Amino acid sequence: MEFLNLGWLEIALILILAFIILGPGKMVKTGRDLGSWIRKISRDQLFRDVIQTTDEIRRYPRKIFDESLLDLPPHVQQQEQEASELEKQSDASDNKPGKDIDTDS
Secondary structure: OOEOOEOHHHHHHHHHHHHHHHHHHHHHHHHHHHHHHHHHHHHOHHHHHHHHHHHHHHHHHHHHHHHHOOOOOHHHHHHHHHHHHHHHHHHHHHHOOOOOOOOOO
16 A cells, blocks of 8 residues: 555655654654644545546546447557456466365364
């Protein structure tokens, strides 16, 4: 899972650097201030509208393909086929009984 395009290791590094630079007392106050600032932004209607608009823009090409009933580009079809094949393979391997299971005991 990523947050602001940062992985867990980058977030941990930032927290360690913040602890070293700010110290324990000031880090708590800064964290509290940062949390309240993020809470205010996430409750703002303008921010919600921007997030909703970016989601719609991201889904728009797929919506156009679905509405126009056009075929997907070949590379997208290939990716979907590969994904479905991998899903079938994982389902098949999940249904096979394990050979390492010892039932004699």
